[in-house]
Amino acid sequence: MPQEQPNTQETIQKRRDFVPKLMELNEKVLFGDIWERPGLSKRDRSLITVATLVARDRMRSPAPSPLAQPLARVM
Numbered sequence: 001m002p003q004e005q006p007n008t009q010e011t012i013q014k015r016r017d018f019v020p021k022l023m024e025l026n027e028k029v030l031f032g033d034i035w036e037r038p039g040l041s042k043r044d045r046s047l048i049t050v051a052t053l054v055a056r057d058r059m060r061s062p063a064p065s066p067l068a069q070p071l072a073r074v075m
Helices: 008-018 020-034 042-060
Strands: none
Touching: 008 020
16 A cells, blocks of 8 residues: 655655754745845746756766667768
């Protein structure tokens, strides 16, 4: 029988209980000071975040080898 996954609030509370200072810094500095800093719109910040996550994921997974790609026939 599959176990139920904890909801987001439960997960956050468990983290707060385990590492309270880290969670406080995360919320105040990262999502407070840095995210709310003037200069970029929230839309631009979100686009940068998504682009960073995509690029990070691509760096983790190896790129397909050129030898694995079918060769294009040149006529």
